[in-house]
Amino acid sequence: MLEFLVENLAPIMFTTVMVMLLLGYPVAFTLAAGGLAFFAIGVEFSHLSPSINLFWPLLQSHPERIYGIMNNDTLLAIPFFTFMGIILERSRMAEDLLDTIGQLFGPIRGGLAYAVVLVGALLGATTGVVAASVMAMGLISMPIMLRYGYNKPFVSGTIAASGTLAQIVPPSLVLIVMADQLGRSVGDMYVGALYPALLIVGTYCAYVFLITLIKPSWAPALPREARTLGGGVTSLAVMILVAVALYYLADMVLFTGISPEWRMVISLALGVGVIFLIALANDTFKLNIISRLAQQVIIVMIPPLALIFLVLGTIFLGIATPTEGGAMGSAGALIMSLLKGRLSFATLKQAVESTTKLSAFVMMILIGSRVFGLTFYGLNGNLWIEHLMLSLPGGEYGFLIVVTIIVFILGCFLDFFEIAFIMVPLLGPVAEKLGIDLVWFGIILGINLQTSFLTPPFGFSLFYLRSIAPAGNWKDPVTGATMSGVKTSDIYKGVFPFIVIQAAMIFVVIAFPQLVMVYKSGEAVIDPSKVNITVPMSSPGGAPGMTLPPLGGAGGNGGIPGLSPPPIGGAPSAGSSQGSGQSGNTLGLPPLNGLGNPPAPANDPAKPAEGAKPAIDLSQPPKFN
Amino acid sequence: MAFLLRLSALIDAITAAIGRSVSWLILVAVLVSAINAVVRKIFDMSSNAWLELQWYLFGAVFLLAAAYTLQKNEHIRIDILSSGWSKRTRDIIDLVLHIIFLVPFSSLMVYLSWSWFWLSYRTGEVSANAGGLIIWPAKSFVLIGFILLTAQAFSEIIKRIGVLTGRIEDPLLDAKSADHAEEVR
Numbered sequence: 001m002l003e004f005l006v007e008n009l010a011p012i013m014f015t016t017v018m019v020m021l022l023l024g025y026p027v028a029f030t031l032a033a034g035g036l037a038f039f040a041i042g043v044e045f046s047h048l049s050p051s052i053n054l055f056w057p058l059l060q061s062h063p064e065r066i067y068g069i070m071n072n073d074t075l076l077a078i079p080f081f082t083f084m085g086i087i088l089e090r091s092r093m094a095e096d097l098l099d100t101i102g103q104l105f106g107p108i109r110g111g112l113a114y115a116v117v118l119v120g121a122l123l124g125a126t127t128g129v130v131a132a133s134v135m136a137m138g139l140i141s142m143p144i145m146l147r148y149g150y151n152k153p154f155v156s157g158t159i160a161a162s163g164t165l166a167q168i169v170p171p172s173l174v175l176i177v178m179a180d181q182l183g184r185s186v187g188d189m190y191v192g193a194l195y196p197a198l199l200i201v202g203t204y205c206a207y208v209f210l211i212t213l214i215k216p217s218w219a220p221a222l223p224r225e226a227r228t229l230g231g232g233v234t235s236l237a238v239m240i241l242v243a244v245a246l247y248y249l250a251d252m253v254l255f256t257g258i259s260p261e262w263r264m265v266i267s268l269a270l271g272v273g274v275i276f277l278i279a280l281a282n283d284t285f286k287l288n289i290i291s292r293l294a295q296q297v298i299i300v301m302i303p304p305l306a307l308i309f310l311v312l313g314t315i316f317l318g319i320a321t322p323t324e325g326g327a328m329g330s331a332g333a334l335i336m337s338l339l340k341g342r343l344s345f346a347t348l349k350q351a352v353e354s355t356t357k358l359s360a361f362v363m364m365i366l367i368g369s370r371v372f373g374l375t376f377y378g379l380n381g382n383l384w385i386e387h388l389m390l391s392l393p394g395g396e397y398g399f400l401i402v403v404t405i406i407v408f409i410l411g412c413f414l415d416f417f418e419i420a421f422i423m424v425p426l427l428g429p430v431a432e433k434l435g436i437d438l439v440w441f442g443i444i445l446g447i448n449l450q451t452s453f454l455t456p457p458f459g460f461s462l463f464y465l466r467s468i469a470p471a472g473n474w475k476d477p478v479t480g481a482t483m484s485g486v487k488t489s490d491i492y493k494g495v496f497p498f499i500v501i502q503a504a505m506i507f508v509v510i511a512f513p514q515l516v517m518v519y520k521s522g523e524a525v526i527d528p529s530k531v532n533i534t535v536p537m538s539s540p541g542g543a544p545g546m547t548l549p550p551l552g553g554a555g556g557n558g559g560i561p562g563l564s565p566p567p568i569g570g571a572p573s574a575g576s577s578q579g580s581g582q583s584g585n586t587l588g589l590p591p592l593n594g595l596g597n598p599p600a601p602a603n604d605p606a607k608p609a610e611g612a613k614p615a616i617d618l619s620q621p622p623k624f625n
Numbered sequence: 626m627a628f629l630l631r632l633s634a635l636i637d638a639i640t641a642a643i644g645r646s647v648s649w650l651i652l653v654a655v656l657v658s659a660i661n662a663v664v665r666k667i668f669d670m671s672s673n674a675w676l677e678l679q680w681y682l683f684g685a686v687f688l689l690a691a692a693y694t695l696q697k698n699e700h701i702r703i704d705i706l707s708s709g710w711s712k713r714t715r716d717i718i719d720l721v722l723h724i725i726f727l728v729p730f731s732s733l734m735v736y737l738s739w740s741w742f743w744l745s746y747r748t749g750e751v752s753a754n755a756g757g758l759i760i761w762p763a764k765s766f767v768l769i770g771f772i773l774l775t776a777q778a779f780s781e782i783i784k785r786i787g788v789l790t791g792r793i794e795d796p797l798l799d800a801k802s803a804d805h806a807e808e809v810r
Contacts, residue, residue, distance in 0.1 A: 022705070022706050022707075023722065024702050024703060024706060024710075024715065025719065026700035026702050027702060027703060029726050029727045029730060030722075032726075033722075033725070033726035033727070033730050036730060036733065059733070059737060060737055062734065063737050063741040063764070064741070066734075067764065067767065070683070070684035070688075070763060070766070071680055073679075073680065075683075076679055076680055076683050079651055079683060079686070083651055083652075319666065320662055320666075323679075324659070324661075327654075327655050327656075327658030327679075328663070330659065331655060331656065334655075352649055352651045352652055355651050356686055356687075356690045357697060357699045358699075359651075359683070359686055359690070360686075360687045360690045360691045360694040361700045361701050363687040363688075363691075364691050364694075364700060365701065413705050415703075418701070418703065
């Protein structure tokens with residue numbers, strides 16, 4: 001009996017801690033307490049089983065491990081993007097965008113629904129806050145859509161789903177956490193997520209289009225009297241042409257002397273800046289050169305687009321690291337909201353406090369999961385999980401499908417931070433072993449987690465929408481008519497097609513890894529001056545070097561990304577990484593976190609895989625942050 | 626008990642003051658990072674001290690504000706089951722788990738990080754990066770953070786007992802509804 005317990009301590013630990021989590025006590029402390037309790041049990045039993053690698057002095061590695069979490073450039077992006085999102089939310093960018101884009105697309109059938117999808121994507125690329133997106137769209141667009149006869153489930157589904165785009169469109173927090181936990185660079189994660197995200201946005205639009213074809217009455221065009229900005233699409237088209245022409249003029253003629261990235265930045269700035277100034281001048285001096293619609297669209301759209309470029313463009317072009325992108329985005333958001341006159345001291349105070357509380361709980365979960373991980377790895381829990389997952393039929397695809405189903409189910413109950421911190425470090429090494437590209441794996445999980453916001457009964461997006469949608473009859477202030485409320489069943493019904501779309505998207509990304517693999521061709525160029533090399537010093541006072549591999553994440557996770565599948569000549573379609581079963585644990589190969597793999601040499605496919613030995617890495621490998 | 630409640634209020638005041646003050650370091654970190662990025666690109670200069678300062682600041686924020694976050698009940702929980710239980714049940718669970726989960730964990734961390742910090746302080750440990758900062762202040766955040774968290778844990782225990790015995794109103798009840806709309810993810 002005792003022997004059985006000792007041999008199965010890892011599964012027992014896992015199950016016990018999961019049950020403890022259900023008590024509803026803060027996740028961070030439950031994980032830490034569970035880790036410590038089983039640490040004590042493990043040490044007591046270690047004389048009974050040679051496979052238990054736990055001993056008291058190991059505890060002394062904890063402060064150093066926390067220090068490792070602090071000293072991590074990747075995670076620094078979390079507060080920056082959160083802060084930027086809150087500032088933008090408070091500057092009421094969502095409201096402005098919805099009003100204007102709604103006017104722009106209103107005259108076509110299903111126009112308001114397209115507007116919601118597009119604004120959802122734009123908000124995702126800037127604020128990245130699902131709650132804010134869903135609430136803003138629900139408060140502004142929903143009443144208008146219902147007023148002009150849109151179908152209630154259709155409206156609810158579109159708004160709830162478009163709000164979740166914030167999860168998958170870069171720069172989302174999920175992708176940062178995922179990159180950190182899988183030991184990949186955030187930049188690669190963002191590039192990898194780009195096409196799947198665009199595909200999802202496109203499919204949402206296609207769904208709206210389909211509805212306008214088969215159920216035109218569900219999504220009518222706005223009647224003429226509702227188009228407050230009037231027509232004038234022609235002058236908008238002219239302005240766009242002007243911007244494009246200026247861009248090419250600058251790119252081909254004016255600034256040929258500088259590097260391509262900077263030439264692109266400057267040319268874009270010129271083209272866009274000029275039409276923005278024209279629109280501003282038109283507004284201020286009532287010039288009437290361009291239509292009011294064009295003027296509004298330009299004034300409202302350009303600042304967020306510029307901000308998106310400032311953040312994502314610079315990251316994709318390799319000019320900035322994601323952390324710097326986040327900081328510049330935050331600074332840009334502050335400037336934008338200051339210029340709009342919507343930045344007060346109270347707003348700022350609230351923004352820093354919300355960011356602080358979010359950072360504290362996220363980082364404490366990470367600390368808790370590290371405490372849990374130290375024990376779990378000491379009990380060979382990683383081997384247990386590996387054994388469990390590798391025995392699945394179907395190899396790579398069997399694993400991906402099972403993981404998708406597990407995360408999908410967990411996602412109905414857990415928050416994405418919990419899944420990312422508890423499950424991903426356990427699954428990552430197995431994926432690595434199966435030769436699955438970890439960025440690809442991360443994106444698949446990311447879409448899964450996005451979907452979890454939509455699945456009843458605990459989809460957060462549904463809660464947010466429910467909290468602001470009128471439940472009972474309400475009086476429309478514009479028409480004076482009494483409208484019936486939105487039932488919860490309407491929301492569930494409307495969101496169902498989107499869940500189907502999401503599931504289809506997960507399988508599309510699994511079936512076509514090329515969608516993600518583009519990150520390999522467009523390797524972000526890293527400025528060497530940014531590279532700072534930290535060699536952990538033997539922890540004084542503690543037990544130098546007796547660090548067990550930390551649970552996934554930044555440090556050497558034992559299953560250090562030894563050999564990611566051999567790079568396929570940097571071709572855009574790297575194909576499936578199936579069959580490159582070479583990834584082993586090359587002990588001691590430093591993980592290159594937050595850097596993006598330097599071009600070819602680091603991924604030398606010729607490097608021998610040093611057996612599939614699990615990972616008791618007795619020397620903490622040097623870290624490059 | 627009255628004395629304990631006063632002690633709890635004192636702890637709350639201290640952790641809240643620290644939590645609120647360090648939250649401004651987020652703004653400082655944003656500015657440092659953004660300016661550093663721009664300067665690095667345009668003037669092609671950078672120093673490790675500026676890079677290190679960013680995570681120093683962030684470390685200070687999340688470690689020193691962990692106690693304040695606990696006080697505001699913003700550490701995330703899995704409430705699928707517990708949301709269906711009575712408030713009294715949840716209060717009792719919180720009380721018990723504060724005592725057997727949180728206090729042992731955070732006091733152990735205080736114990737472990739003390740000698741770790743002290744050695745760094747005594748030897749004047751400096752970052753291995755060229756031009757890097759001294760390390761012990763960063764390490765002190767770990768120590769201070771867990772001291773505050775332990776103190777806050779005791780304050781929470783006192784408050785839960787107070788609530789369960791009907792001596793005080795639950796301080797989280799009004800805070801909860803006010804903050805709910807602020808939820809960020």
